[in-house]
Amino acid sequence: MAENIVGLAADAEVVELIRPKSFSYIAFHQFIRNGRSILGLSVLLVLVLAAVFAEEIAPYDPYKTNYSNVKQPPSAEHFIGTDELGRDSFSRLIYGARISLAIGFLVSSISTTIGVILGAAAGYFGGAIDMIIMRIVDVMMAFPLLVLAIALVAVFGPSQDNMMLALICLIWIWPARLVRGMILSLRETEFIVGAKAVGATEITIIFRHILPNVFPIVVVQASFLVAEAILAAAALSYLGLGAQPPKAEWGSMLSNAKELMRILPVMSIAPGVAIMVTVLANNFIGDALRDALDPTLRN
Numbered sequence: 391m392a393e394n395i396v397g398l399a400a401d402a403e404v405v406e407l408i409r410p411k412s413f414s415y416i417a418f419h420q421f422i423r424n425g426r427s428i429l430g431l432s433v434l435l436v437l438v439l440a441a442v443f444a445e446e447i448a449p450y451d452p453y454k455t456n457y458s459n460v461k462q463p464p465s466a467e468h469f470i471g472t473d474e475l476g477r478d479s480f481s482r483l484i485y486g487a488r489i490s491l492a493i494g495f496l497v498s499s500i501s502t503t504i505g506v507i508l509g510a511a512a513g514y515f516g517g518a519i520d521m522i523i524m525r526i527v528d529v530m531m532a533f534p535l536l537v538l539a540i541a542l543v544a545v546f547g548p549s550q551d552n553m554m555l556a557l558i559c560l561i562w563i564w565p566a567r568l569v570r571g572m573i574l575s576l577r578e579t580e581f582i583v584g585a586k587a588v589g590a591t592e593i594t595i596i597f598r599h600i601l602p603n604v605f606p607i608v609v610v611q612a613s614f615l616v617a618e619a620i621l622a623a624a625a626l627s628y629l630g631l632g633a634q635p636p637k638a639e640w641g642s643m644l645s646n647a648k649e650l651m652r653i654l655p656v657m658s659i660a661p662g663v664a665i666m667v668t669v670l671a672n673n674f675i676g677d678a679l680r681d682a683l684d685p686t687l688r689n
Contacts, residue, residue: 420682427682430674437668441488448481452638461654470660473646482638483660489550489639490620490668497557497619502612504558505565506604510596512566513573524570527563535560535618536625543631550639553632557622565611572604606683613676617669624665640665 422428440447450468456476464471469480512523530538542556576582577600585595626632627641635642640661647657 424678424681426674427678430671430678433667433671434675437487437491437671440484441491444484444488448478448484450478450481452477452481452485453636461650463654464656470656471654473643473657474650479643479657479660482643483640483664485638486640486643486661487664487668489633489637490623490641490665493550493554493557493623494616494620494668494672497554497561497623498612498615501558501561501615501619502565502608505562505567506569506601506608508562509566509569510573510601510604513570514577514592514596514600520570523566527567530560530563531567535622539622539626540629540631543626548631548634550633550637553623553626556626557619561615561619561622564615565608568607568611569604572607573600576600576603606679610676610679610683613672613679617672617676620665620668620672 454477456472459468459472459476461474462468462472462476468478470483471479473479473482508523512520538560539553539556542559543553546552546555582595582599585599590599623632624639624641624644627639628645630642630645633639633642643661644658644665647654647661650657
């Protein structure tokens with residue numbers, strides 16, 4: 391009896407060893423073994439924690455002015471100095487992470503959702519729906535992103551919410567174009583034809599059979615769109631079209647510090663480095679996701 395149990399356990403171990411690993415299992419282990427993913431996730435985690443616990447981390451109120459402490463250089467009390475209104479720049483940098491990350495994640499998630507829906511409709515149904523959606527995409531892609539964003543914000547009015555709305559109206563075109571192209575290659579495959587043959591509805595085919603196969607690439611695209619949204623938001627805020635004073639946002643901090651660049655260069659360097667590090671972290675994560683989710687790129 392004991393020998394039989396030992397034999398069954400050994401057989402189970404052999405079966406476990408030869409059982410093929412699932413795609414998600416392989417992708418996850420490929421992702422966590424990638425040095426760029428660990429670095430990107432670590433940096434992003436620090437930034438998110440700083441944004442969430444900004445009240446506890448920031449040594450001063452980022453909006454409290456102190457005209458007796460204006461344009462101070464870095465010191466033990468003010469790590470990166472004070473601005474033209476005597477506000478602590480380090481505290482404003484921490485609070486700026488909250489606004490910049492919120493803009494990046496919200497714009498990316500909403501734009502990706504809209505793009506996936508419109509791209510799926512264009513790719514699967516084709517015809518007039520495809521022509522209308524793709525002609526809109528072609529027209530919008532003919533102009534630089536920032537030019538259209540400036541025009542839209544000028545129409546809506548300069549504010550953080552209007553800036554986010556403008557970016558959402560523009561950034562959805564990339565996931566829409568990507569999803570459409572993938573669905574065009576998937577809709578005539580055998581498993582889609584088989585689903586139609588057994589009477590599956592078009593909505594069922596799209597959401598149950600097509601989009602799950604598109605989802606990994608969409609996740610990669612969304613991670614890159616976070617970085618794109620943060621950069622675009624910083625550029626618009628630098629031009630005075632995004633977050634309005636006294637909000638602490640990295641782009642507006644760069645704009646306010648441009649006149650102090652010669653006497654207090656750290657005022658410009660700090661928010662610039664924060665933007666660069668955040669964008670790099672998101673791009674590292676996107677690259678690692680792409681390598682993990684694309685079988686042709688795995689080592």
